[in-house]
Structures are given as structure tokens and as C-alpha cells.
Amino acid sequence: MSSDLFMVSNALIGIPAAAAIAVALEPEYRRSAIINVCASGATFLFALVLLIVEPESGGYLFVDDLNIVFIVLSTFIGFTTSVYSATYIDHEIETGRLTSANVRFYHAMYQALMCAMNLALLASNIGLMWVAVEVATLTTVLMVGIYRTPHALEAAWKYFILGSVGIALALFGTILVYMAAEPVLGHDAMVWKTLMQQASRFDPRMLNVAFVFLMLGYGTKVGLAPMHAWLPDAHAEGPTPISAVLSGLLLNVALYAVLRFKMLLTANAAAITPGPLMITLGLASLIMAAFMLYRRDDIKRLFAYSSIEHMGIIAFAFGMGGPLANFAGLLHMTMHSLTKSAIFFSVGHIAQAKGTQKIAEIRGLTQSQPALGWSLVAGVVAIIGLPPLGIFMSEFLVVSSTFARQPLLAIPLVFGLLLAFGALLLRLIGMAFGEPSRDAGEVKASMLPLYAHLSLVLLAGLYLPSHLVAWFQNVARLLG
């Protein structure tokens, strides 16, 4: 049984790696797009197998209840985004914004990113996880800069510098964790499993310092304020499928790293409780982003700030801890990933149809592009947390669990939520209704991934399968 699993988890790394090489060798962009879709689809299927096979670990990879959630979610969005990306890229080639050489590179990087993210999620070793997060960062930097306009280069440069500093701090934290564990565990002190079992015997002071570095380092990648400066630029200037992947997946991978180390600190009674730090950063991100939403004039930047806001809510929920808040955090993370990537799917096509990303020049979408316009409306209605969609439920859980335990903290939380609600609604009304603005050209939109995401979010809002609830509850208990 364990060899089966070993094969499955290797496939999750191996398929994207092989596909990256295959698309790099394939000059024709339509064929490489097909390879991209097939490889992402196959990876997703293998991730589903993990749900059936009893998790067991071996070698450098391991699977437990926590990372399965992340893996299934990220391979699913990786797959739908690759479907979306195929039509998006088609349009970019036709309008001449990208050449087929660019696209070949783009597809190779896309698969390399999938490989690195799966490795980061599956790694059984804190050093290996760090390497994988670093590789994931580098591939996205290259994709953000792919249009090679001054704005894109600036965004990529900023992302690269801030991302590297974040990653450097995370490595320092990783080394400190090793040093704290080494007297107890000897040279095995980088393996998650042994670390978790023996955590109570580590030197708490060293763990405290380590966690500060890890939180700041990986927190930069999560996009928490005040280390968020790279995020809006990277989202706005790169190709839209990459904005979807950044918001839907990469932020989650960094969050996963933070959560793992949080579990480590929770297991050591003498160390600081990591909760308050996460709560502070989470609330700061939520409120800062909510204010910033009012001043945006670029549609992709707008939704990038909304991602910061939601990562703030998620960090806040996990910082609160306890079964209910953790459950809410997990659910919110899942719903946010699905909704936000759906929004970016529609925003990408809207920007192509209108030939601009300026909010002021986008009006009357529900008349000029009914399908895209109404999906944007649905997406925004979901993201601001109106019932009956999934985010309403997860936000409701976050707020109610906060009220039950720390009523004072609920005030800034609700304030931030309402602020963001108003800003996004205001912008949405301007873009979706009224006299339509001029179109720049025809767009052959791929609506399937969009509908898939939105219907999942709706379904989750109406009815959560009891199996899923039990599974999330189990993970929430694990998180402590």
C-alpha cells in the first residue's frame, strides 16, 4: 500500500516536471497548450487518488490530512486555470501581445510552478519545502515579467526583491528551527514527523525567534500587510491566468508553511503562542486592504487588494485557533481560492474585450458581454460575502466564533468586512451596469472553468456534504 502511495505522490511531482520539459521542446503553441491542459488534468486525477488511498509516508514526501486539502485544491485550480489559459493565450497571440516563443516559455514555467507547489505541499522536510517555495517564487517572477513592458518589468523586479528577502528570512527561521531541534533529534531534525513528535523538548526561546522570522518570511509570500507591496503589482501586470494562480494557489502554499510551523510552536507548551502575531498581521491586512480598495483605478489591482483582505481574514481565523475558527479558516481559504480565481477568469476576458484594465473605462458589462458581465457580478457577490454563497458561510463562521471568544476583536473584523463590502459593491455597479463602453474587439471566452468554480461556491453555500465537514473538522483539530 505504501508503495502505491509513494508512486502517487511521485506522480504529483513527476507529471508537471515531465510536462515542463515537453512543452519547452514543443514549438507550436496550440499543441503546448493542449499538453499543459492534459498534464494539469492528470495531476489533478492523481491528487484525487490520494483521497482514496490510505495516507502513508516515505522518503522525502509525506501525506497527511492537512496537506491533502491543499493538494486537491491546488491541483484542481491548476487544472481549470490551464483550460482557461489556453483561450486566453490564443487571444494574446492574435493581438500580438505575446509571441509563440513567449508562450512556450510561459507554459514551461506554468508546469514548473505546479511541480514546485506540489513539492512544497508534499515535502516531509522543512529544508526541501523551503527550496520548493523558492523555486515557485522564481517561476512566477519570470511569468509576471513576460509582457516586458516597463510596468511588467517593474512589477517583476519588485516581486523578485521582496520575495527573495521574504524567502531569505524564512530560511533563517528554518535554520533556527533546526538548531533548536538538533540537540534532541540529531541529524533528523528537519523532518516534519519527528519534529512534531518531539516538539515539546525543543528549546522554546530559539523556537520563538525562529517563528518570528518564519512568520515574516512566509508571511511576505502570503501577502500580509505590511509586507504586501509586491502583490498588487504582480497581479496587475502579469498575464491574468497567473493572477488567478497567484491568488488561488501560491498564497495558500505560503500559508501552509506558516500553519505547519504554527502547529510546531503550539506543540511546545513553553514557546510563545503564535496566535496573537497572526491575528495582528491578519487584521492589519484586512483593514489596510479594505481602505485601499476605494482608491483603485485598475480592475486587476482592485481584486489583488481583495486577495490581501481575504488572506488577512484567513490568517486571523487560524490565529484565533480552536476547532471552530480553524474550520472557518479552512473553509474560507477554499472558498476564496475558488471565487477569486473565477473572478480573475472573467476579469481577464473583460480586459481583453475592452482593451483596458482601467475601471473608469469599463461600463455596462451586463449589456455588452452578458455572460462575462453576469459572471463578474456573481463572483463579486460571492467575494463580498452575500448569502447564499460559500463565502457568506465561512465569513459568518469566522465572525461568530470571534464574537463567542474575543468580542472586542470582532469589532475591527466586522468593520474591515463592511468597508471592503462597500468598496467592491461600488466598483461593481459602475462596471456592470449603465451605458456600455466601447469594445476593443471580439473575445472567444472560455466560460467552463468559470462556471465550474462559481457553481462549486454556490453548492458549498447551500449544502456542505457531511463527509467534507467531518474531514475539515478533523484537520481543524489537527491544527490545534
Next chain:
Amino acid sequence: MEHLTIDIAHVLAGALVLTSFMLLYQDRLSGLINIYTLHAVVLSLSVAWQAYYQDAPHLYVTAAIAVIFKAVIIPFSLRRIIERLRIHRTVEVVGGVGVTMLIGIFLMALSLVVMLPATASADPLAREDIAFALAIVLLGLLMMVTRRNAVSQIIGFMSLENGLILAAAGANGMPLVVEISVAFSILIAFIVIGIFLFRIRERFDNVDLFELDRVRGGRS
């Protein structure tokens, strides 16, 4: 004998911190590259000494990578780049040398104050090495913040990475995988930066990051 070994390790780590301070006030690009070379050489000596002290032969590999890659290949390519970009101008230091040095000293003190109590239980060699390493990391960050030129920012970042290698080498018996991948990541990182430099060169007349700021226009 035990004391002497530890003292030598501390002298080398301290020398690395001093070299970081030299990077802070050096205002010419070519001079900056020379000091970075020195930084890499001191790092490799320090790592090699750790290899000897810990009896960990794989650390010699890390030391060799530091010499060959960081002290030879990178300085060489950086010189090519600044020649090709024709930037032999002085590097402006935001805030002035005096203030920067004072902040640097403050950061050094801060890392000693933070790390020494926290690592009281670790072995004496690793203990002070990690404090020095943190100082180098913070000084590298300071350099990245105060410089506006892309090349000097890169050098700041690479000196920061050197601090991380010092920390990794000082941590007793840290697995080889990590060191090699760290070195490898630096290689990738460097290639990325190289590509960026040339792309930036295509679009702008120099690699001054003020140019990038100007591009931003009214956006915040």
C-alpha cells in the same frame, strides 16, 4: 586547543561582518564588486573551518562553491555587466554614510542582543556564529534599502545570502541537501537577476531604480 578552534571560527565570522560594513559605505560600483569578492572569500574560509571543526567533509563542497561561484564567476559577470551598461558612476547613498553606519552598528547590537540569550542552550560555536549571521543578514537588508542602483541592490542581496550560508554551516550537521540547494538557488536567482538586468537595459538607459520609479507615474 578547543578554545583556539572556536576563536578562529569567531574571527572569520567577525571578519565577514566587517566586510559587510565595508559594503555599506563603498560608493563606487567596481569597488563594491571587489569587496563582494572579499566577502565570498572570507565566507568560504569560514565554511571550510567549520568543515574542519565539525569533521563534516560535505561542507568543503559548500566552501568550494563559495570560492568558485561567488568569488570568481559572479564578480566577473558583474564587471561585464557594468562595463556593458557603462555605469562607472558613483553610487548614491540615501541618508549619508554616517547615518547608514550608525544604523548598521545598531543592527549589529540588536542581533547580538536577540540571538545570544535565545541560543543559550546551543553549542558555543554555533551560538555566536548565528548571531553574526543575523547581523550579516540585517546589514544586507540595510544595504538593499539604502541603495537605488540595481547592481548594488543585487550585491546587498548576495551578501545577505552569504550570511544565511554562514548560519547553515554553523548549525551542527545540517544535512547536505540544504546547502547544495541553497547554493543552487542562488545560481538560479542570479540568472534571473541577470536576465532582468539585460531586459531593463533594453527598456531604460541605465539600471538606476529611480527609472523604474518614474515609470510608476501616479500609481501608488
